[in-house]
Each structure stands twice: as C-alpha cells, then as structure tokens.
Amino acid sequence: MQPLSHLESFVRSAESGSFSAAARQLGLTPAAVSKNVARLEAGLGLRLFQRSTRKLVLTEGGERLLQQISGALGTLSDAVAGAAEAGRQPAGTLKVSMGQAFGREYMVPLLSDFLARYPAILPDWHFDNRQVDLIGEGFDAAIGGGIQLTPGLVARELGRVHVVAVAAPGYFGGRAAPTHPSALAGFDSIVRRSSPTGRLRTWTLRGPAGEEAAVEGRPRMILSDPEAMCRAAAMGLGIALVPMPFALPALQAGALARVLPGWYADAGPLSLYYPSKKLLPAKTRVFVDFVVDQFHARGFAERMSGAGEPVA
Known part of the structure; x- marks a missing residue:
C-alpha cells in the first residue's frame, strides 16, 4: 500500500503541471514533492511523468493511475480534513x-x-x-x-454586471442629451482598450423595450482602466461606457450621471x-x-x- 502523502503529491503535481505548484498546495518544498513522486514510481515500478525544465507531462501509465485514484483520493482527503475540523472553529x-x-x-x-x-x-x-x-x-x-x-x-x-453610459452631470450644458445610442456619435467618447487583447472595446446596448443598438461614439481618448475612465468622465472629458461596479460609487455620490437611462450591455x-x-x-x-x-x-x-x- 502506497503512503497517502506519495499519492497526494502525484495527484497534485499532475493536476497543476509542476512540483512547485503542488508544493504550494500541500505546504511542502518542491524537493519533498519530487521525492514523494519518485518513491511512488519506485514502489510501482512505473514511470509516471516525463520531466522537462518547463513542465511535467504524464506518461500513459501516469494518465491511467490519475484517472483511477484522483476522485477516491480527493474523497479520502476531504473526509480526513472534515473529521479533523469537526467541532473546531474555522481557521x-x-x-x-x-x-x-x-x-x-x-x-x-x-x-x-x-x-x-x-x-x-x-x-x-x-x-x-x-x-x-x-x-x-x-x-x-x-x-x-x-x-x-x-x-x-x-x-x-x-x-450579472451591466455596462452603462455615464458622463459628468453638467456635461451636456445647453445641448440636448441623447435619447438613443446612435446619437452618441455626436459626442466625445472615452473608449476602453482591453488589456488582455489590446483591442478597443465595442458595445451593443439593449433598451427598455428590448431593442438593441450598437454604440459608435467619437473617440476622444483611450484608457485601459475603467476606474480611470470614470474619473475622466467625471472631469467632463466625454461619455464613458463602464461596468456598474466601477460606475456605481460615482453615480451615488453625484459625480457621474447616467446617459441613456435604461440602456445597458450585459457583460x-x-x-x-x-x-x-x-x-x-x-x-x-x-x-x-x-x-x-x-x-x-x-x-x-x-x-x-x-x-x-x-x-x-
């Protein structure tokens, strides 16, 4: 019977793809995890990983073992942890x-x-x-x-996070506020650049009656951070389309106002x-x-x- 620590080191290493990641999860050193796996391999007479400087790759035998024991090991580990924590304060x-x-x-x-x-x-x-x-x-x-x-x-x-159009309360001055997304083309827009992709974000808004319309504003500046977009909008620099978690504090404080109330995009x-x-x-x-x-x-x-x- 293989020790539970050897089996757990193998499963965590296989799931995470490295001894270092497995060590962080188990509270061990990478060397200790590697040694546990090596002892498991020696006991089974089976090579479980192809090792390289970049990552661990399961052998065919390793894949088979992982499929057979990962679920059972998780259940056993959870049961042991649950028994140990029973009656104790979460810590x-x-x-x-x-x-x-x-x-x-x-x-x-x-x-x-x-x-x-x-x-x-x-x-x-x-x-x-x-x-x-x-x-x-x-x-x-x-x-x-x-x-x-x-x-x-x-x-x-x-x-669910909705994206809404916002601007400074006095942004429109004497001009008529837009009542449809198509009217945003006549106003400066604070546009967001997606950090993961580098592309400019575009949105299609849904109206109160369920109708949809694409937003085509006049880009005045491009920012990659929605919090910065809210600040720029509050300064009166343009209209920004931002997720509600970022817009809500400024809306409640009166630093921003909704543009096109009732229109939103579901993010x-x-x-x-x-x-x-x-x-x-x-x-x-x-x-x-x-x-x-x-x-x-x-x-x-x-x-x-x-x-x-x-x-x-």
Whole structure:
C-alpha cells in the first residue's frame, strides 16, 4: 500500500503541471514533492511523468493511475480534513484573488464582520487584475468575471454586471442629451482598450423595450482602466461606457450621471470561484457562504443592473 502523502503529491503535481505548484498546495518544498513522486514510481515500478525544465507531462501509465485514484483520493482527503475540523472553529490562511478596484470597494468593507465572526481565519487577499490559476497557484477562492471553468472548479454567481453610459452631470450644458445610442456619435467618447487583447472595446446596448443598438461614439481618448475612465468622465472629458461596479460609487455620490437611462450591455456574471470538493476546508466553506449571503443581503445583483436608476 502506497503512503497517502506519495499519492497526494502525484495527484497534485499532475493536476497543476509542476512540483512547485503542488508544493504550494500541500505546504511542502518542491524537493519533498519530487521525492514523494519518485518513491511512488519506485514502489510501482512505473514511470509516471516525463520531466522537462518547463513542465511535467504524464506518461500513459501516469494518465491511467490519475484517472483511477484522483476522485477516491480527493474523497479520502476531504473526509480526513472534515473529521479533523469537526467541532473546531474555522481557521487558517485564506488566500483569495480579486480585482483591485472591486476588492477595495466591495470586499474590504466586509472584513470587519467576517473577522468578528471567524477570528481564527487570516485573510490573505490578492488584489490583482488578472486571471489566476486557482488550483495551480494555490488559491482557496477567487472573485471575478470570465474565469474559465476548468475541471475541478465551481462558480457561484453573485450577480450579472451591466455596462452603462455615464458622463459628468453638467456635461451636456445647453445641448440636448441623447435619447438613443446612435446619437452618441455626436459626442466625445472615452473608449476602453482591453488589456488582455489590446483591442478597443465595442458595445451593443439593449433598451427598455428590448431593442438593441450598437454604440459608435467619437473617440476622444483611450484608457485601459475603467476606474480611470470614470474619473475622466467625471472631469467632463466625454461619455464613458463602464461596468456598474466601477460606475456605481460615482453615480451615488453625484459625480457621474447616467446617459441613456435604461440602456445597458450585459457583460456577463460576476462569480465566486472555488475548488469543487465535496468537503471544502471549513475556512473556504464559511467564506463562500458569507460572501454569497452578504451580496444577497446588500442587493448586489440589483445594484449592478443597468435597466433602471442606480440603487442607493
């Protein structure tokens, strides 16, 4: 019978593609993980990985072993962890990834309540505007949009994010405000460049009656950050189309006003991602439940809607 530590080192290395990533998940050194896998190979008389300087590649025998044991090992590990945590207060370091502006505005305000409820948990929150490899980088959870649902991940939707047109309250002066997206062509636009692709973002807005119209503004400047776009719009430099999580604080403060109220584009869901284990570590489970409950209680989904005026 092979030791559980050897089997776990093999499965984590196979799932993440490296001994280093597996070591971060298991709290070991890369050398210890490599040694565990080598001992497993010696005990089985079977080579499990083709090793290179760049990554690990499973052999045919390694693929077969992974398929046979990964599910059972996950169930066993979860059962052991659950038994160890039974009756204990959730504890440990909670590593979570989230966007910078979103984290500051919507997650940091939840910290006091969360820590009061779970004082033995140490939040290790990473504010980073990038798509993380949840399993490979050892994160317990991530909050964002558009993260690919690879095998082993679960997504809990917190709300759909709408993109809306905004400008400074006095931007139009004596001019008539537009009533249809086609009228935006006569005004300066603050355009967003997508950081991942480098392309300029274009949007098709949906109106109150369900009609759709493409937005073709007159580009005055190009910015890659929606928070910067909101600030530029508040300065009266043009009309910006930005996601509601970024626009809402300025709308509520009166620094921005909606242009074309009732018109919006659906940018997709904002979700909470975490590993799909039957028995999550208690620290992750209570964090997921806490965030879902808080976002529901605070009406986050309604606040992100562009179909009407912003919710206070």
